[in-house]
Amino acid sequence: MKFTELGLDAGILLAVADQGYDTPTPIQAQAIPVVLAGRDLMAAAQTGTGKTAGFVLPMLQLLSQGSASTKRKPRALVLAPTRELAIQVQESVRTYGKHLSLRSTPIFGGVGINPQTSALRAGVDIVVATPGRLLDHINQRNIDLSGIEILVLDEADRMLDMGFIRDIRKILALLPKKKQSLLFSATFSEEIRTLATGLLDNPVTVEVARRNATAEGVAQCLYYVDRERKRDLLVRLIGDNNWHQVLVFTRTKHGADALAERLTKSGISAAALHGNKSQGQRTRALDDFKRLKTNVLVATDIAARGIDIDELPHVVNFDLPNVAEDYVHRIGRTGRAGSSGEATSLVCIDEHKLLRDIEQLLKREIEKRMLPGFEPDPRIKAEPIMKPRVARGARPTKPTAAVKTVAAKSHGGFHPPKPAQANRNAPSRGSHHSGSRHQ
Ligand code: AMP
Numbered sequence: 001m002k003f004t005e006l007g008l009d010a011g012i013l014l015a016v017a018d019q020g021y022d023t024p025t026p027i028q029a030q031a032i033p034v035v036l037a038g039r040d041l042m043a044a045a046q047t048g049t050g051k052t053a054g055f056v057l058p059m060l061q062l063l064s065q066g067s068a069s070t071k072r073k074p075r076a077l078v079l080a081p082t083r084e085l086a087i088q089v090q091e092s093v094r095t096y097g098k099h100l101s102l103r104s105t106p107i108f109g110g111v112g113i114n115p116q117t118s119a120l121r122a123g124v125d126i127v128v129a130t131p132g133r134l135l136d137h138i139n140q141r142n143i144d145l146s147g148i149e150i151l152v153l154d155e156a157d158r159m160l161d162m163g164f165i166r167d168i169r170k171i172l173a174l175l176p177k178k179k180q181s182l183l184f185s186a187t188f189s190e191e192i193r194t195l196a197t198g199l200l201d202n203p204v205t206v207e208v209a210r211r212n213a214t215a216e217g218v219a220q221c222l223y224y225v226d227r228e229r230k231r232d233l234l235v236r237l238i239g240d241n242n243w244h245q246v247l248v249f250t251r252t253k254h255g256a257d258a259l260a261e262r263l264t265k266s267g268i269s270a271a272a273l274h275g276n277k278s279q280g281q282r283t284r285a286l287d288d289f290k291r292l293k294t295n296v297l298v299a300t301d302i303a304a305r306g307i308d309i310d311e312l313p314h315v316v317n318f319d320l321p322n323v324a325e326d327y328v329h330r331i332g333r334t335g336r337a338g339s340s341g342e343a344t345s346l347v348c349i350d351e352h353k354l355l356r357d358i359e360q361l362l363k364r365e366i367e368k369r370m371l372p373g374f375e376p377d378p379r380i381k382a383e384p385i386m387k388p389r390v391a392r393g394a395r396p397t398k399p400t401a402a403v404k405t406v407a408a409k410s411h412g413g414f415h416p417p418k419p420a421q422a423n424r425n426a427p428s429r430g431s432h433h434s435g436s437r438h439q
Contacts, residue, residue: 001023001024001029002022002023002024003016003017003021003022003023003024006024006028006029006032006033006036006057007032007033007036008032008036008057008058008061009061009064009065011064011099011100012057012060012061012096012097012099012100014099015095015096015097015098015099016053016057016096018095018098019095019096021053024050024053025049025050025053025054025208026049026208027043027045027049027050027051027054027206027208028050028053028054028057030043030054030206030208031043031045031051031054031055031058031182031206032054032057032058034204034206035054035055035058035059035062035180035182036058036061036062038062038180039180039202039203039204040180040181040182040200040201040202040203040204041055041181041182041183041200041203041204041205041206042183042185042196042200042203042204042205042206043055043182043183043184043185043205043206043207044185044186044187044188044205044206044207044208045184045186045206045207045208046186046332047155047186047332048332048333049208051154051184052088052089052092052154053092053096054184055078055152055154055182055184056089056092056093056096056097057096059076059126059150059152059182060093060096060097060100060102062149062150062180063075063076063102063125063126063149063150064097064100064101064102066149072103072122072123072124072125073123073144073146073147074120074124074125074126074127074143074144074145074147074148075125075126075147075148075149075150076125076126076127076148076149076150076151076152077126077127077129077145077148077150077151077152077171077175078093078126078127078128078129078151078152078154079129079130079131079134079151079152079153079154079159079168079171080128080129080130080154080155080159081130081154081155081158081159081161081162081164082108082130082158082162083108083109083110083130083279083282084282084286084307085154085155086106086107086108086128086129086130087106087108087283089106089128089154090104090105090106090128093126093128102125102126103122103123103124103125103126104124104125104126104127104128105119105120105124105126105127105128106128106129107120107127107128107129107130107133107134107137108129108130108133108279109130109132109133109136109279110278110279111279111280113133113136113137113140116133116137116142117137117140117142120137120142120143121142127143131159131164131167131168131171132164132167134167134171135167135170135171138170138171138174145171145174145175146174146176147176148175148176148179149176149179149180150179150180150181150182151172151175151179151180151181151182151199152181152182152183152184153168153181153182153183153184153185153195153199154184155184155185155186156183156184156185156192156195157185157186157187157188157189157192158186160189160191160192160195165191165195168195172198172199181199181200181201181203183195183196183199183200183203218315218331218332218334218341218342218343219341219342219343220331220342220343220344220345220366220367221342221343221344221345221366221367221368221369222317222344222345222346222347222355222366222367222368222369223237223344223345223346223347223368223369223370223371223374224347224348224368224370224375224376225346225347225348225370225371225374225376226348226349226374226376226377226380227348227349227350227380227383229374230318230346230348231259231262231263232374233346233371233374234248234259234263234316234318234346235262235263235266235268236371236374237316237344237371238263238268238295238296239268243295243296243313243314244292244295244313245289245292245295245309245312245313245314246295246296246297246313246314246315246316247289247296247297247299247304247307247309247312247314247315247316247333247334248296248297248298248299248315248316248318249298249299249300249301249304249315249316249317249318249319249321249330250298250299250300250318250319251300251319251321251322251385252300253272253274253275253276253300255318255319256272256273256274256298256299256300257272257274257298259272259298259318260272260296260298263296263298268295268296269293269294269295269296270294270295270296270297270298271285271288271289271294271296271297271298272285272297272298272299273285273286273297273298273299273300273303273304273307274299274300274302274303275300275302275303277303282303285297286307289309290309298318301321301326301329301330304330304333307333309333312333312334312341313334313341313342314334314341314342314343314344315330315331315333315334315341315342315343315344316343316344316345316346317330317331317343317344317345317346318346319346319351319385320345320347320351320354320355320358321354322354322385324354324357324358324360324361325361327345327358327361327362328361328362330343331343345366348376349376349380349381349382350382350383350384350385351385352382354385
């Protein structure tokens with residue numbers, strides 16, 4: 001199927017072609033005709049599936065076909081959980097709407113409210129907003145939502161996770177009863193279903209496979225290395241492989257800062273992205289990374305959610321995530337929408353249990369490697385994984401996982417080190433091992 005078969009107007013097709021896309025992704029192929037037909041939509045799709053264009057393209061078309069309100073009240077509202085996502089959706093609106101005469105503006109917190117107020121007062125057709133700041137504008141009477149024809153809740157599950165449900169309900173109460181509503185969510189909890197039931201009118205449900213679940217297109221490998229040598233190993237890997245755009249995940253904000261600093265000292269341009277950074281710093285860090293001014297962006301899971309970079313070639317798990325599903329989300333940042341990518345994990349003895357969880361989730365083993373000179377020291381014992389502040393002074397506990405010996409691969413048949421006291425019989429469910437996960 002081609003974009004030209006979806007019933008989109010020439011101006012929109014031109015903008016899509018300018019992006020180099022001619023084939024819609026599965027979510028686009030399913031969602032676009034539904035939205036164009038004016039139906040409500042409940043879509044199970046996560047970042048990386050092309051979902052944004054799935055609602056932006058038909059939304060632009062419906063708006064450009066309808067008549068603009070004389071006072072230019074907003075006609076479409078997209079609610080998104082984070083500033084980053086709001087900015088990205090807004091960028092898509094601009095990119096795909098460049099041959100149309102619709103106006104749009106992003107609305108998010110953490111920056112001055114006045115420029116946003118001016119933009120709203122000047123009149124816009126499409127508002128892409130995070131719920132909290134939108135409510136501020138509503139309270140200040142900067143925006144009139146009575147003309148909304150199309151509502152999109154993007155990443156609804158994340159908005160609920162982030163505690164926005166009350167804000168969302170307040171906003172929904174101000175919208176006209178008669179409108180078209182589209183709800184996008186990666187997961188469908190009871191709470192999402194309840195929200196959907198109250199909001200959507202006879203919706204069409206579309207679902208695409210969680211492409212991340214199989215991590216198609218992403219080559220994965222891991223290096224066993226000692227905890228204290230991870231930084232040196234990363235510097236080596238970046239240098240040896242000439243990686244020029246790497247997103248690196250750490251477990252903590254402090255860890256992200258420390259690593260970015262270490263990389264910078266080694267002559268690698270790096271920046272950290274996490275929740276303690278100001279909005280300005282975050283935008284700049286992301287921008288520099290996209291434009292390859294910085295080669296390495298070190299991020300925590302929360303900060304990285306929603307980062308959308310075309311063809312991001314490398315993701316590194318400097319620390320394995322505490323929750324296996326997050327591994328899948330992380331590596332889903334690369335190899336998007338058909339492009340290939342590489343995900344590399346640095347695994348120390350503390351993380352063997354986490355690794356086993358991940359491999360169980362993936363239903364396959366990740367290729368094990370080792371770099372000569374960085375072989376783990378078998379005398380080093382596992383320590384519980386926790387935030388540095390708490391970890392200091394904590395007693396080491398038993399390692400939590402037996403490590404399988406990995407069959408020789410083309411990489412020299414490395415056998416991972418035996419963790420001290422490891423249980424050689426892989427524990428089954430309900431294992432007696434005490435977990436060392438700390439959220
Ligand atoms: P999303 O899931 O909306 O965050 O999109 C993921 C990535 O896929 C973005 O970088 C898009 O630019 C890209 N993308 C969207 N639609 C297509 C398409 N039809 N073909 C190739 N890439 C696409």
